[in-house]
Amino acid sequence: MALVFALRQLAHVRLPEYSRRTAAASWGAWLTGQRSFKTGTQPLRSNSKVTVHFVNRDGEKITVKGSPGDSLLDVVINEDLDFDGFGACEGTLACSTCHLIFDEEVYQKLGPITDEEMDMLDLAYGLTDTSRLGCQICLTKALEGMVARVPESVADIRQSKDGSL
Amino acid sequence: MSGHKLLLSELRLWTSGRRSRWTVRLREGVTARGNASFPSCNPKVCVVGGGPAGFYTAQHLIKARQDVEVDIYERLPVPFGLVRFGVAPDHPEVKNVINTFTQTAKHSRCHFYGNVHVGKDVSVDELRQAYHAVVLSYGAEGNRNIAVPGEDLTGVYSAKDFVGWYNGLPSCEQLTPDLSGETAVVLGQGNVALDVARILLSPIDILKKTDITQPALEALAASRVRRVLIVGRRGPMQVACTIKELREMVNLPGTRPEMAAADFEGVTEALQDLPRPRKRLTELMMKTALETPGEKEQERRSKASRVWGFRFFRSPVEILADSEGGRTAGVRLAVTRLEGSGEGAQALLTGEVEDVSCGLIISSIGYKSLPIDPSVPFDTRKAIVPNTMGRVQQAAGLYCSGWLKTGPTGVIATTMNNSFDTARSLVEDLDSGTLDVSAAKPGSRSVSALLDKRGVKAVGFSDWEKIDCEEMKRGEAVGKPREKLLTVEEMLQVAQT
Ligand SMILES: Cc1cc2nc3c(=O)[nH]c(=O)nc-3n(C[C@H](O)[C@H](O)[C@H](O)COP(=O)(O)OP(=O)(O)OC[C@H]3O[C@@H](n4cnc5c(N)ncnc54)[C@H](O)[C@@H]3O)c2cc1C
Ligand SMILES: NC(=O)c1ccc[n+]([C@@H]2O[C@H](COP(=O)([O-])OP(=O)(O)OC[C@H]3O[C@@H](n4cnc5c(N)ncnc54)[C@H](OP(=O)(O)O)[C@@H]3O)[C@@H](O)[C@H]2O)c1
Ligand code: FES
Secondary structure, eight states: OHHHHHHHHIIISOOOOHHHHHHHHHHHHHHHHTTTTTTOOOOSSOOEEEEEEOOOSSSOOEEEEEEEHHHHHHHHHHTTTOOTTTTTTTSSSSSSSHHHHHHHHHHHHHHOOOHHHHHHHSSSTTTTTTTTGGOOOOOOOGGGEEEEOOOOOOOGGGOOOTOEE | OOOHHHHHHHHHHTTTTTTOOOHHHHHHHHTTTTTSOOOSSSSSEEEHHHHHHHHHHHHHHHHOOOOOOEEESSSSSSTTTTTHHSSSSTGGGGGGHHHHHHHTTTTEEEEBBBBBBBBBTTEEEHHHHSEEEEEEEOOOOOOOOOOOOOSSSSSSEEHHHHHHHHOOGGGGOOOOOOOOSSSEEOOOOOOHHHHHHHHHHHHHHHHSSSSOOHHHHHHHHOOOOOOOEEESSSSSOOOOSSSSHHHHTOOTTEEEEEGGGGGGGGGGHHTTTHHHHHHHHHHHHHHHHHHHHOOHHHHHHHHHOEEEEEEEEEEEEEEEEESSSSSSSEEEEEEEESOOOOGGGGOOOOOOEEOOOOHHHHHHHHHHHHOOOOOOOBBBTTTBOOETTTEEEEEEEEEEOTHHHHOOOHHHHHHHHHHHHHHHHHHHHHHHHHSSSSOOOOHHHHHHHHHHTTTTBBBBBHHHHHHHHHHHHHHHHHHHOOOOOHHHHHHHHHHHH
């Protein structure tokens, strides 16, 4: 998925706001067409997979592997993880439903965060100091064994940042 | 349907037997469809409204229980509610949610019936007789009025209508707003206000590559609006918009910001105690309003031909007419001051007023849900259906979700979560037996018969797909992702081909 990685780099870091949006949209469309196809068509790549432990909303731990360069959203899709509503905008930085929470030391290893990611993250429920958007995090070997927590989203813990109940 | 099956078998090939769980369910469902093999005591649920709330509620119900069948009734021949008719045309990425809605609609235990106006073509009582449970998810189709003298003058529009106009909502097709004045005033400082301001000021070269309607594109190309003031009754720390949308304004090509430094007095001191989202939003606003920009930004601003700015502490009191008395010439704003601080601060009138000349006023102070059927409880003060976790009060078997449940605030993710919550309540009631499903219900069979009798022709999801194809084809011809059909008649015509 080197192409995805390259696209994401382009899409979210280099291009100015407007062309960024177009790039993001076409990447979204590409993803839509391909999202369930990816597992079967892995390109040649070293088999140095990265282990990721997700903790779902019920507190269950789910351990899966992903390839370096894949985003955590890619991993969730490729591994058929059923986190309701996760990744609604398909990785285009327009929804914050891919919100994940990390331990401090993992968070430090996740790499820099763009203003655009922060902007979307600010809308996430249960925002913490170690929150990130899963679609913006690319796996690296250094993240081996990481734990990513899917935050709860039920009504009573909702903080009404967006003026909503 | 056969095309659909083909696609899925291809998909299986491609993925070497590995499919997403949702796809597996989808596929099983597709095979089951048409066999009419469901026993008659399956819980039958109907959802009123085919927007995000309707689709997310349906999605959760179908996933949570393997026996529930869900029918979605939608007033228009086309689905997706505000994702199609609200979300700004230059936000295509937000519309990716449609892909998941489409998966839900194509599930064998879900059916979409468009062109059915609940409350008119079929009553909620009739639906309650036909189904074990009815979920109201029909959104907020009205708007709050500024309720000041002059609001009926030519040149004053609600944001709901203006947005509907540029997004091709059939009922707003005839709006043809007057864009001949240089200054436009947008009342309200939420994200809708920013959408409107951005569309008014965006370079046509950006808009022409979106799915904005052709009439709107032409009107905006000829627009003389050069300055948009976004007016709020409270201060910078109370704006309702979110930072992503503010950043888009700040970066909008061809525009520069124009704000009053005095409005930001005391804000710096208050910054440190704010929660992160509000703090970052306020910081970006202050940077834009107060800081001397770097060389590049200065150059960009000096070349800008269009201007936008927030005006704070101003509440509309009257729309002023021109000398002939028919058209908008300006707005009288009462100067306010804040009592209290933070999100809950209240705007009090100081007695001072200020007149602003403008030819266009767009009132963006919020949408509003409307009652659609006298048999359904409705809280007129809050303009919502009174509910506890989505269960409509004093109406067993009746539920609500989305903007109708919470009021007209929240992004799609908010709507998604509150719709899942409602679906959870419904599933809980099914599991606990609170919702009695022992007697079989006829579901769409009896509703279709009623509709037939009343001469209403429902539009299925595959009919929508014809409309979708036609729109994309027309869009391709002009370099847009889609060219929307603008009238219900035309939609029905294409659906029936
Ligand atoms: C202008 C605007 C822009 C927005 N932009 C964004 C954005 O960029 N990102 C974001 O996350 N959120 C955005 N939102 C918020 C988002 O649109 C809402 O959270 C969401 O659409 C609410 O969903 P809903 O299903 O409750 O209502 P709606 O989307 O309004 O859906 C209600 C549906 O019910 C149908 N209906 C109404 N009456 C009847 C009836 N009597 N019988 C049958 N059907 C009926 C309607 O036709 C409609 O399809 C925006 C909102 C607005 C107003
Ligand atoms: N890109 C996006 O994500 C996007 C785009 C559009 C909409 N949306 C969402 O859709 C929801 C609705 O948006 P919205 O902009 O319609 O509503 P909103 O966010 O509630 O904003 C309403 C604005 O109107 C003002 N207002 C209300 N009553 C008023 C009155 N009587 N006089 C003067 N001003 C008044 C409010 O000011 P006070 O605070 O003083 O009441 C506020 O500034 C929001 O949650 C929004 O985030 C999201
Ligand atoms: S998937 Fe929407 S922001 Fe990450």
